[in-house]
Amino acid sequence: MTQDFRLPDLGEGLPEAELVQWLVAEGDTVSLNQNIAEVETAKAVVELPSPFAGTVQKLHHAAGDTIDVGDVIVTFAVAGEAGDAAAAPAAPAAQEAAPAAQEGAAEPEEEKATPNLVGYGAAPRKNARPQRRTRMARADGVASTTDTAVLEAAPHDAIVEQPLERPIERPRSTPPVRKLAKDLGVDLALVEATGSTGLITRADVEAYAARIQVTSGTAELNERGRDAASVPAAAGDERVTRRPIRSVRKATAEAMVRSAFTAPHVTTFQTVDVTATMELVASLKADRSLEGHRIGVMAVAAKAVCLALGRNPSLNAKWDDAAGEIVEHHYVNLGVAAATDRGLIVPVIPDADAMTLTELADAIGDLAAVARSGKTPPSAMTGGTFSITNFGVFGVEAGTPILNPGEAGILGLGTVAHRPWEHDGEIVLRDVMTLSLSFDHRLVDGAEGSRFLVDVARVLEQPGRAMLLR
Incomplete structure (x- = not known):
């Protein structure tokens, strides 16, 4: 059977949230309380834990979408009778139903399930890290472009067609850096982290964006047979940066x-x-x-x-x-x-x-x-x-x-x-x-x-x- 997960009220009556990134893809099997997405409200970046254990059947939105509270964001295929899932929350009215939904969850005795978001969800285990789906690469070391699209934009009809042989870790960065990369059109998988922590920083993204801009600009000039030094500054929209007013x-x-x-x-x-x-x-x-x-x-x-x-x-x-x-x-x-x-x-x-x-x-x-x-x-x-x-x-x-x-x-x-x-x-x-x-x-x-x-x-x-x- 299928279950829809609706965006819950994340607190203080906030009416909407922006989807920063998916942490799962269609076809993934998820466990109860596994973090499935990061969303950004007008006040904070929040990780959404799954209220169901099952398979991700459909992702209804892509990264960058603004989602109203109560809208369906994920459809799950779950096992069991309809009655077993009746206690699962359907935001925004999930505030009262959340405790009942967690009764069947397997938790260590010392850690009981309590809501960690307004409306639903059980508290994450101590020292737990967000569970992220690994991206796959071919044997020649080139990442599958189709799989990258699944993880970065989560299109509804994305299919991984190429043979996958070894996993590579998703690029590590913070939500603001991921947003900057998106605004600049930079694929984080191609950016090298320069720091000792392995975390991709704002400076790493900006440096990479500058390099590819110079490279693409030079290639275009060579095709036209002109000297780069003789070209005037870019005109029109290329001289300004526009960012949506959000969050x-x-x-x-x-x-x-x-x-x-x-x-x-x-x-x-x-x-x-x-x-x-x-x-x-x-x-x-x-x-x-x-x-x-x-x-x-x-x-x-x-x-x-x-x-x-x-x-x-x-x-x-x-x-x-x-x-x-x-x-x-x-x-x-x-x-x-x-x-x-x-x-x-x-x-x-x-x-x-x-x-x-x-x-x-x-x-x-x-x-x-x-x-x-x-x-x-x-x-x-x-x-x-x-x-x-x-x-x-x-x-x-x-x-x-x-x-x-x-x-x-x-x-x-x-x-x-x-x-x-x-x-x-x-x-x-x-x-x-x-x-x-x-x-x-x-x-x-x-x-x-x-x-x-x-x-x-x-x-x-x-x-x-x-x-x-x-």
Whole structure:
């Protein structure tokens, strides 16, 4: 019998997802919870585990397609009676059916099946790696072009006709690099990884694209009998690159426009002598008992923000237009802006105000690592009450950050610079940083915003003052 697998709700009501790549092909036999595809939502890249054990009968979409939640993406041929598969989920209504579908799954006793995506699926076993279908090559070392098409684009009518003799591993790369290769028309199977890890990088793809562009351009000129040096620059569309507006970039743009045109933004600045904070950070880094904890200026600033929000609750509130209410939060879910290859995302640290400085530093480090990998789940980017962004890492002194929708404030940290500064009646070199606070003027008056910024500045000027605040 056959079973259709529909794209489930991947969290937070996201209506669609883009298919990054298939990890299986038509005719493959898959096991329950084997990862079959990678999809990219407006917030994260997610691997889809199979809700069935059986044979892939039909792939309904190709890499690059945008798929609506609830659309059929795979049809499986499965064994057993219809009643046996009745418990299998059919998204988006799969949220309630998922536990029942997993009862018959064979799992080690110490690892029980629990959903790892909203709507369906069992938790992957520890240390498990995504199961990818190997590509095949002929004995002469040339990969089958038909088989490559099956894996890269998953056409519905693809047939592997050539005799296959030995498997070769699928090129290893990250989703952003695979997307870049697709945009440039580069076959990753032909790209050589230059790094020691064997992972194909963005630089590898760009270098290969440049080589084939030069080669093809030279060949064309030779055919026409012209000297390459005499040819003018390419005209028309060849002089521009067009990329579809999708995923994180699309979601970020919509959120920023919505924020800019619904909340009246005001930005105020404060330049701070952070020499004492830098000395504290240096002493903590030298403390062997804190080895492994990367406590930096960002963590100290996050702690200062949490303390200042307790004294200035209007900055930790939201404007509920529908209810006609101002909602003040008695906790701090701190958003930390992270720049990634896919665009800007703002994962959230829940209950940051209850954390120690060390715990905050660890949480910030973990968020950054997951964000760089592109695996931040949608649920980790919701529920924020205030945000912080560090454009100082790019050497920028100050800016006017835009509010995360639904929040009353965002603090930007500028670069730390060694400058002449008045200290104890003398001009000396000190470590100086500029703070940029943007706030929603519907919720926060200028006086309240100024008091908040001064409170943060005082903690950074004299970290010992944090002992006096609550």
